[in-house]
Amino acid sequence: MTAYYPPIAYIVPEAENGWLLKTILAKRMHVSRKLQSKLKLTEEGITLNGRRVYISVHVQAGDVVEIRMEKETSDDILPQPIPFDILYEDEHILIVNKEAGMIVHPTHGHYTGTLANGVVDYWLQKGEAYRFRAVHRLDQETTGVLAIAKNPYVHQHISEQMIDNLVDKKYLALVHGTPDPRQGEVDGPIDRDPEEPHRRIVTPDGYPSLTRYKVLESWTKGSLVELKLETGRTHQIRVHMTSIGCPLIGDKFYRHAIYDRQGEHGEPGSSFADPEPHSYPTEPVSEIMELDNFISRQALHAFELSFEHPVTHEQMTFRAPLPEDMARLRQRLEA
Structure with missing residues (x-):
């Protein structure tokens, strides 16, 4: 039996009565064409009131549209018990405070010792299955707030906010x-x-x-x-x-x-x-x-990141305090 992440639901309002399901998916739930294609191939990927349907059907006010994504793992990333600072976590996103000197994702010549290795191990120890998806990048020596998506929908949604300049960094x-x-x-x-x-x-x-x-x-x-x-x-x-x-x-x-x-x-x-x-x-x-x-x-620190939560639609702001080495440098400048 296919294992899925918790569903992401949308209740059709009166104003959208009679819309095509594919329009709801694209315009209201902001599901990309690529993800729609993938969901259509899974048994419970797209459902209307609990039933699998074609996306060409018309919806009625009060209908519940749900999408479910199959669970994934980062099989290409070696789990390593590397400590990292968690600022926030729910079933959709992980927000960390990256330390200096840590590479975010394995690259040629750096297959281990990265943030991704530590995060994958952390999820494994909790018995959770996610694929590591950093939403944005920080240079190796830059510290601060970094967002990691736990599924392709969340990654796509925050990425689109960045393209539309709706994410404050x-x-x-x-x-x-x-x-x-x-x-x-x-x-x-x-x-x-x-x-x-x-x-x-x-x-x-x-x-x-x-x-x-x-x-x-x-x-x-x-x-x-x-x-x-x-x-x-x-x-x-x-x-x-x-x-x-x-x-x-x-x-x-x-x-x-x-x-x-x-x-x-x-x-x-x-x-x-x-x-x-x-x-x-x-x-x-x-x-x-x-x-x-x-x-x-x-001396560069990503101290604040703000965006709309892709699932709850809450405007969220995350902050990381000034790291110790920059705090010492600030004191040196004051002196």
């Missing part, structure tokens, strides 16, 4: 200097660096990219900045903040251009055209290096 960063103005936006197209394809740069021929920022606190050598992504390009915050002369403290990849200007080439320098000279911090390069060496990663 806010970050905290500790940067060199202070952005001018203290609140604004960086509207700079991003694409691969033709000389170093694994890097991204701001270039007129790039993909539209927009980051909004607000300085929360500022000190002599740096600032605490809140950032909101309006687009989701790879390394977007790191690239945009470097492009305005305020790179993230500790970032060994998108370093401050002052390293190149001072002849410091221990790590790759910035590939951007120099911003206006006044946007650079006035400290000697040694002081910038001291701050960069104070933390072992880029």
Whole structure:
């Protein structure tokens, strides 16, 4: 007998009396064509008042439409007892606070030790069967809130909210200097660096990219900045903040251009055209290096994530506190 996840139900209101079932599925329950095709092939995938029907039938007010997805497992991910911080969990989603240095999903050369390995083991120990589906990405060294869907419907629903810009993702960063103005936006197209394809740069021929920022606190050598992504390009915050002369403290990849200007080439320098000279911090390069060496990663934290729950339709907001290494760096800047 096929094992299913709990059904997701929709009660047809009076205003939708006589609609086609396929219209209810697409317009009201937001089931993608791909998922509809899969559900139609399972015995209890799509039911109307408890009976399996064709999606070409007409519904009546008060009818109960239900979809059921078959249980899945991540057989390609090795379960490992890796601890991780859970912020929220229900039968549809898992929200975690990712730590620094943890890769989200196994990749070539990193088949174990990832968040996915730990989550799959956690579900296995609870006797639950889910396929690991991270809804969005965080860089290996970026900490903070990460959403994981427990079924394809939830993954699709939140992904569509992201495409429609209905998901709020806010970050905290500790940067060199202070952005001018203290609140604004960086509207700079991003694409691969033709000389170093694994890097991204701001270039007129790039993909539209927009980051909004607000300085929360500022000190002599740096600032605490809140950032909101309006687009989701790879390394977007790191690239945009470097492009305005305020790179993230500790970032060994998108370093401050002052390293190149001072002849410091221990790590790759910035590939951007120099911003206006006044946007650079006035400290000697040694002081910038001291701050960069104070933390072992880029000082970036995904502190808040908001979206509509795909099943309950409740607007939900999840927050993760500032991690210890960034808190120490903040104290260092204050001192």
